[in-house]
Amino acid sequence: MHKEAAIREPLILGHKTYHDITNDVCQPIEDKAPRMWYVLFTIAAIIGLYGVGTILYLLGTGIGVWGLNKTVGWAWDITNFVWWVGIGHAGTLISAVLLLFRQKWRMAINRSAEAMTIFAVFMAGLFPLIHMGRLWMGYWVLPLPNQLGSLWVNFNSPLLWDVFAISTYLSVSLVFWYIGLIPDFATLRDRVKNPLSKRMYSLLSFGWSGRAKQWNRFELVSLVLAGIATPLVFSVHSIVSFDFATSVIPGWHTTIFPPYFVAGAVFSGFAMVQTLLLVLRKAMKLEDYIHHKHVEYMNIVIMVTGSIVGVAYLTELFISWYSGVEYESYAFINRFSGPYAWAYWSMMTCNVFSPQLMWFKKLRRSLLFTFIISIVVNIGMWFERFVIIVTSIHRDYLPSSWSMFYPTAIDIGIFIGTIGLFFVFFLLFARFFPVLALNELKTILKSSGESFKNAPDRN
Amino acid sequence: MADRIFYAMYDDDDVLKDGAKKLVAKGVKINEVFSPFPIHGIDPIIGVKHTRLGIMAFLYGLTGLLLATIGMRFFMITDWPMNIGGKPSQTYLQNMLAFIPITFEFTVLCAAHLMSITYLLRNKTLPGRKAENPDPRTTDDKFVMEVRLSENGKFSSDEISAMLKETGIIELNQKELN
Numbered sequence: 001m002h003k004e005a006a007i008r009e010p011l012i013l014g015h016k017t018y019h020d021i022t023n024d025v026c027q028p029i030e031d032k033a034p035r036m037w038y039v040l041f042t043i044a045a046i047i048g049l050y051g052v053g054t055i056l057y058l059l060g061t062g063i064g065v066w067g068l069n070k071t072v073g074w075a076w077d078i079t080n081f082v083w084w085v086g087i088g089h090a091g092t093l094i095s096a097v098l099l100l101f102r103q104k105w106r107m108a109i110n111r112s113a114e115a116m117t118i119f120a121v122f123m124a125g126l127f128p129l130i131h132m133g134r135l136w137m138g139y140w141v142l143p144l145p146n147q148l149g150s151l152w153v154n155f156n157s158p159l160l161w162d163v164f165a166i167s168t169y170l171s172v173s174l175v176f177w178y179i180g181l182i183p184d185f186a187t188l189r190d191r192v193k194n195p196l197s198k199r200m201y202s203l204l205s206f207g208w209s210g211r212a213k214q215w216n217r218f219e220l221v222s223l224v225l226a227g228i229a230t231p232l233v234f235s236v237h238s239i240v241s242f243d244f245a246t247s248v249i250p251g252w253h254t255t256i257f258p259p260y261f262v263a264g265a266v267f268s269g270f271a272m273v274q275t276l277l278l279v280l281r282k283a284m285k286l287e288d289y290i291h292h293k294h295v296e297y298m299n300i301v302i303m304v305t306g307s308i309v310g311v312a313y314l315t316e317l318f319i320s321w322y323s324g325v326e327y328e329s330y331a332f333i334n335r336f337s338g339p340y341a342w343a344y345w346s347m348m349t350c351n352v353f354s355p356q357l358m359w360f361k362k363l364r365r366s367l368l369f370t371f372i373i374s375i376v377v378n379i380g381m382w383f384e385r386f387v388i389i390v391t392s393i394h395r396d397y398l399p400s401s402w403s404m405f406y407p408t409a410i411d412i413g414i415f416i417g418t419i420g421l422f423f424v425f426f427l428l429f430a431r432f433f434p435v436l437a438l439n440e441l442k443t444i445l446k447s448s449g450e451s452f453k454n455a456p457d458r459n
Numbered sequence: 460m461a462d463r464i465f466y467a468m469y470d471d472d473d474v475l476k477d478g479a480k481k482l483v484a485k486g487v488k489i490n491e492v493f494s495p496f497p498i499h500g501i502d503p504i505i506g507v508k509h510t511r512l513g514i515m516a517f518l519y520g521l522t523g524l525l526l527a528t529i530g531m532r533f534f535m536i537t538d539w540p541m542n543i544g545g546k547p548s549q550t551y552l553q554n555m556l557a558f559i560p561i562t563f564e565f566t567v568l569c570a571a572h573l574m575s576i577t578y579l580l581r582n583k584t585l586p587g588r589k590a591e592n593p594d595p596r597t598t599d600d601k602f603v604m605e606v607r608l609s610e611n612g613k614f615s616s617d618e619i620s621a622m623l624k625e626t627g628i629i630e631l632n633q634k635e636l637n
Contacts (some may be wrong), residue, residue: 018600150539190595207588215497
């Protein structure tokens with residue numbers, strides 16, 4: 001029944017029972033929050049509030065407060081948008097694609113990775129909305145009947161495809177996450193003593209009872225959602241890349257963009273998962289559930305996708321020369337030797353060179369090394385978007401209109417602010433929600449738990 | 460209607476499954492199983508039919524596909540064809556390539572959400588519903604099998620509890636319904 005090759009490393013360490021799993025995950029929620037949580041929450045909230053302030057200032061004044069100019073019409077706003085969407089790619093990839101491939105190690109990380117996805121997509125969604133300047137007109141992107149007669153949104157435009165892609169991705173990820181959470185909320189509901197918490201978890205658990213038929217439906221719904229979320233994950237970042245690829249700007253107009261963006265998104269998403277989980281496992285004492293093996297698996301994904309990204313960078317560079325189009329080729333020469341060369345080479349170092357270190361088994365199993373690389377990758381992926389966006393447009397066809405982009409305090413404030421808001425959401429999640437998928441972990445205890453794997457009387 | 464419900468509690472999913480097999484072989488009808496996680500292979504034993512939600516998801520997806528097609532055909536072809544750089548926009552077929560991404564997204568959107576709503580409705584899991592598991596431990600590490608006297612006419616109450624006790628239970632609770 002519960003056989004698994006003995007050679008595979010156990011995924012759940014120690015001598016755990018079903019009750020231990022419940023305890024290990026629920027206890028930190030029931031206990032008082034550690035002081036560190038309050039410290040981090042306060043810092044994140046202050047930064048987040050500063051971000052909200054800068055956004056309000058922007059909405060009140062207009063997007064002229066950004067450092068954009070006539071030549072560089074898109075800069076940090078879209079850079080941040082693509083960066084956040086990219087980060088938001090790991091969660092649903094982990095829970096959907098890895099579910100289809102029956103990867104059991106996903107169960108320790110899928111819940112928090114999905115939470116990360118949802119919060120990251122929230123942050124991403126902010127940028128196109130505030131870029132409108134008049135946020136209250138945001139509903140104009142929807143195909144609604146209006147007073148102006150036959151004025152419809154343009155369905156030929158990749159920007160509109162993006163509206164549909166991002167909103168579908170956000171809402172489907174949210175539903176997928178919540179459906180998995182319902183049984184775990186029920187566990188909390190039946191455990192907590194505090195009457196207020198009991199009421200809250202009661203409400204959140206929707207009266208889940210764990211009947212055989214409910215579980216039967218649960219498994220199918222998870223599978224079907226995974227099945228349709230898988231192409232969704234790939235489609236979303238492909239469509240984000242169409243925002244650039246379908247334009248006629250040298251440096252953007254490349255057919256390699258969709259796969260290259262998807263690989264980059266998975267790459268940065270996994271890096272962010274590592275950053276968050278390495279801290280989370282320590283803070284919540286979940287070392288038995290998220291350990292070297294999980295980190296190693298994720299590092300392999302980072303290594304593979306990082307290499308795909310590296311190949312894409314070099315292909316792009318080669319094709320720009322091989323195409324014989326001088327504008328195209330200048331866009332790339334300017335990237336690596338122009339005024340933004342420092343950004344290009346930071347990107348190359350962070351994204352192409354650093355993941356190659358993961359070929360060494362010792363390094364990819366080292367938690368500290370992984371943590372450092374995960375942050376390096378996140379920085380590198382931000383630079384990637386910055387390089388693609390700003391260096392392609394700051395020197396256009398007419399040298400008299402060449403210019404540079406300098407971020408203003410508002411540009412910086414909004415970017416830093418979204419990082420603060422993201423951590424506010426994530427810390428709240430870690431405080432009140434079950435951070436591991438309890439019901440799923442229990443199903444693999446007998447096959448992948450350390451004490452069960454090595455027990456002599458295993459049937 | 461007077462009835463008696465037996466709640467047999469187990470602390471292992473495999474013991475429950477073996478027990479259920481034996482009971483069913485003896486002709487006992489098992490009404491329900493409550494567990495903290497899906498017990499693989501229990502459904503055919505206790506006679507739970509496989510859900511048809513997958514079929515519904517497919518139909519919902521088709522609905523989305525159809526709506527997106529009709530919608531975009533109306534907006535972009537019938538009502539107000541847009542000339543975007545002279546690209547063909549006279550018929551739906553000519554313009555369809557540009558509509559693929561949204562058609563796909565809308566198909567997924569409808570399939571995922573409508574299936575999830577159906578799932579919640581069919582499960583009767585909705586905000587504000589009260590939990591119906593007989594024991595709070597069934598969402599932690601215990602497994603409960605529910606047998607009703609009224610659905611097992613050929614056995615007496617004592618016979619049922621005797622048979623349940625042979626299956627490795629750790630607790631047996633009974634509830635009278637009036």
